[in-house]
Amino acid sequence: MQDLSLDELAALDEDGFRRHVRGWIEANYPLEVRHPTRRLHWHENRPWYLALSRKGWLTPGWPREYGGMGLDAARQLVMIEEMERFGAARVNDMGLVMLGPMLIRHASEEQKRRFLPRILSGEDIWCQGYSEPNAGSDLAALRLDAADEGDHWVLNGQKTWITLANDANWIFVLARTNKGGRKQEGISFLLLPMDSPGVTVRPIVNLDLHDEFCEVFFDNVRVPKDMVVGEVDKGWNYAKALLGFERIAIGSPKLSSSGLARLRALAAAMGKDKEPAFLDSYARFSMELADLKALYESYVERLKRGEPIGPDVSILKIVQTELFQRITDAMLEIAGGNAGLLEPMEEGLHPAGSFLLARPSTIFGGSSEILRNILARSVLDLPA
Amino acid sequence: MPATATEERAEALRMIRDSAAVVVPPDGGLGRVRGLRFTLPGIDPAVWRSMGAMGWIGLRLPEEAGGAGLGMAEACALLEELGRALVPEPLVAGALSARLLAAGGDTALLPALLAGESLVLTAWQQSADSLEAPGDREGARLFIPMAAAAQAFLLPVREGGALALYAVEGVRPETRRTQDGGHVGSLLPDLAAARRVAPNVGEAMALALDEAALGTAAYLLGLMERCFAMTLDYLRQRQQFGKPLGSFQALQHRAADLKIQLVLTRASVEGAAAELDAGATGDARRALVSRAKARAAEAAMRVTREAVQLHGAIGYTDEYDIGLFLRKAMVIANAFGSAALHRARYMRCASHPGAA
Numbered sequence: 001m002q003d004l005s006l007d008e009l010a011a012l013d014e015d016g017f018r019r020h021v022r023g024w025i026e027a028n029y030p031l032e033v034r035h036p037t038r039r040l041h042w043h044e045n046r047p048w049y050l051a052l053s054r055k056g057w058l059t060p061g062w063p064r065e066y067g068g069m070g071l072d073a074a075r076q077l078v079m080i081e082e083m084e085r086f087g088a089a090r091v092n093d094m095g096l097v098m099l100g101p102m103l104i105r106h107a108s109e110e111q112k113r114r115f116l117p118r119i120l121s122g123e124d125i126w127c128q129g130y131s132e133p134n135a136g137s138d139l140a141a142l143r144l145d146a147a148d149e150g151d152h153w154v155l156n157g158q159k160t161w162i163t164l165a166n167d168a169n170w171i172f173v174l175a176r177t178n179k180g181g182r183k184q185e186g187i188s189f190l191l192l193p194m195d196s197p198g199v200t201v202r203p204i205v206n207l208d209l210h211d212e213f214c215e216v217f218f219d220n221v222r223v224p225k226d227m228v229v230g231e232v233d234k235g236w237n238y239a240k241a242l243l244g245f246e247r248i249a250i251g252s253p254k255l256s257s258s259g260l261a262r263l264r265a266l267a268a269a270m271g272k273d274k275e276p277a278f279l280d281s282y283a284r285f286s287m288e289l290a291d292l293k294a295l296y297e298s299y300v301e302r303l304k305r306g307e308p309i310g311p312d313v314s315i316l317k318i319v320q321t322e323l324f325q326r327i328t329d330a331m332l333e334i335a336g337g338n339a340g341l342l343e344p345m346e347e348g349l350h351p352a353g354s355f356l357l358a359r360p361s362t363i364f365g366g367s368s369e370i371l372r373n374i375l376a377r378s379v380l381d382l383p384a
Numbered sequence: 385m386p387a388t389a390t391e392e393r394a395e396a397l398r399m400i401r402d403s404a405a406v407v408v409p410p411d412g413g414l415g416r417v418r419g420l421r422f423t424l425p426g427i428d429p430a431v432w433r434s435m436g437a438m439g440w441i442g443l444r445l446p447e448e449a450g451g452a453g454l455g456m457a458e459a460c461a462l463l464e465e466l467g468r469a470l471v472p473e474p475l476v477a478g479a480l481s482a483r484l485l486a487a488g489g490d491t492a493l494l495p496a497l498l499a500g501e502s503l504v505l506t507a508w509q510q511s512a513d514s515l516e517a518p519g520d521r522e523g524a525r526l527f528i529p530m531a532a533a534a535q536a537f538l539l540p541v542r543e544g545g546a547l548a549l550y551a552v553e554g555v556r557p558e559t560r561r562t563q564d565g566g567h568v569g570s571l572l573p574d575l576a577a578a579r580r581v582a583p584n585v586g587e588a589m590a591l592a593l594d595e596a597a598l599g600t601a602a603y604l605l606g607l608m609e610r611c612f613a614m615t616l617d618y619l620r621q622r623q624q625f626g627k628p629l630g631s632f633q634a635l636q637h638r639a640a641d642l643k644i645q646l647v648l649t650r651a652s653v654e655g656a657a658a659e660l661d662a663g664a665t666g667d668a669r670r671a672l673v674s675r676a677k678a679r680a681a682e683a684a685m686r687v688t689r690e691a692v693q694l695h696g697a698i699g700y701t702d703e704y705d706i707g708l709f710l711r712k713a714m715v716i717a718n719a720f721g722s723a724a725l726h727r728a729r730y731m732r733c734a735s736h737p738g739a740a
Contacts, residue, residue: 376636
């Protein structure tokens with residue numbers, strides 16, 4: 001198949017673009033596993049990451065000047081749909097969908113030149129150090145201590161619920177560089193290698209019996225001063241910007257889309273796909289998914305135009321995660337005795353796994369309850 | 385689309401929204417709407433004339449047919465504004481008739497309709513929940529909105545494989561009152577007294593019904609936006625236990641959930657309008673319209689129902705305006721097809737990329 005340049009890709013109409021993406025995925029997907037029912041680790045998804053990297057397709061939404069594809073929202077959606085249709089595995093994408101866009105907007109030119117190419121090449125795999133044992137929903141209460149030692153800070157404290165920290169060689173953290181004033185002030189956004197002396201990682205086994213999350217401990221860890229993004233003590237602003245990107249990333253129709261395809265396959269496997277009750281609930285889910293896609297497109301367009309992402313992005317995150325959960329609830333309902341199986345009932349069909357995979361999405365990245373608080377206060381202007 | 389074209393389109397939509405002020409009182413008062421409730425003909429002919437003068441009745445028709453040649457996005461923006469104000473004049477139904485007359489090449493009824501000098505309504509519906517015109521020669525035609533205000537009726541009639549269009553004048557349909565203070569009419573087609581306007585308007589009928597369904601969704605969107613804004617105002621002002629109601633988290637979360645419904649409805653309606661304007665036809669058009677109408681109908685019922693609940697006892701009084709929104713939603717949520725009808729149609733028409 002032809003290897004098209006970005007300009008040639010852009011010149012295709014949407015159908016042609018879709019066919020091209022589909023053909024390339026089918027010809028180049030390097031992994032055995034399709035439609036994985038849990039997050040894969042770096043050692044498992046690395047060949048796919050590198051294939052996308054070589055092709056230049058890792059970051060459909062990044063501007064071209066930073067090595068992205070610079071696609072419009074509709075085509076980004078096509079790429080997501082085709083990846084999900086094929087059942088391509090999710091890669092370690094923290095640098096691609098969260099840190100990268102934040103650096104592009106807020107980091108110094110030097111930091112961009114240093115870090116963005118290494119994300120694109122797969123040399124750097126990032127993880128996110130936000131939550132702490134006593135700073136979850138109340139994130140601004142975080143206490144990871146950064147003591148000023150002249151040309152560097154010294155970190156002491158703990159982060160938790162860090163997705164795939166056991167795969168990462170770099171971490172971005174929110175640390176307290178100043179203890180006076182409001183809790184949102186005095187926070188800085190720092191970057192450091194995971195092999196810095198004093199960093200310890202402990203995996204946490206989740207309900208899915210998978211070590212997707214980790215705790216990370218910091219014991220007198222030195223961080224040079226040039227590893228701060230933006231202004232010192234103003235990290236909360238960048239943290240919020242990054243949370244906006246995170247909510248768009250979680251709001252991507254990926255999971256609901258693949259979930260719905262799995263639901264249909266499951267119904268067929270159970271001989272229930274022609275039953276009116278199934279068809280009616282399937283219709284509802286399909287239409288909600290289509291609405292979610294329309295909403296997602298509108299946020300991706302805003303990103304592309306460089307507009308700030310406001311607190312209303314919470315809506316996108318709530319809609320996606322709650323739809324995904326209801327789809328997986330429905331899986332359990334029609335799976336009969338298979339609902340309780342520990343292993344997939346057959347290849348690519350694991351209702352219990354999908355159900356458990358959907359659980360944390362309404363908790364991480366701002367719980368549904370916190371997001372509704374934010375909507376009420378910041379979008380609807382309801383009183384405190 | 386280049387930024388300038390996007391901006392031009394946004395400006396056009398702003399202008400059409402602003403133009404709605406002609407029939408929507410700037411103070412947002414619902415006095416006129418209340419005054420027309422449970423009266424006959426139930427609309428203000430002067431307002432209908434100004435709708436004609438503004439070019440709204442023929443908004444979607446090409447300029448050579450006497451229309452304004454505007455898109456579905458503009459039509460939806462306008463209807464949203466009318467929905468905000470609960471305007472009773474039947475613009476969706478009148479525009480549907482204009483489409484059919486234009487498709488049939490009529491010159492007798494169309495000019496006066498487009499000018500708002502007369503109201504022509506289409507008696508297409510033969511069952512309580514439908515978005516298709518069977519065109520039976522003898523079957524009763526039902527649920528004609530604001531029928532007592534019309535000077536003429538159009539009758540689609542099945543003739544072999546074609547859907548012919550007839551027009552009758554001077555008939556008085558039977559009417560039944562509706563919850564919003566309006567009424568619906570029914571009539572038995574009397575083809576002997578009717579004039580045959582065109583031999584086949586089948587395609588125009590299908591398109592007009594889709595546009596009417598999407599337009600109704602836009603009207604519902606405006607209706608629920610205003611109803612929700614009023615509810616938020618109430619939650620900010622009303623004090624209980626020494627605090628504003630809106631400070632209670634249980635109520636904040638319900639308000640947030642309603643906002644989510646509004647945002648999804650807007651994405652669905654505006655997305656469908658944009659795709660229709662970009663040329664979506666056939667099953668793609670039907671799926672887009674059905675998705676938007678199903679969402680709007682369900683969301684409008686939920687928002688207006690919850691608005692009454694969040695207002696407490698005052699919300700259950702006829703005197704307080706919030707109930708007007710619920711009662712209007714009860715009447716038009718199922719107009720041009722209920723949510724259930726549109727879900728079923730969506731399943732027949734949509735392509736399911738995930739299902740491969």
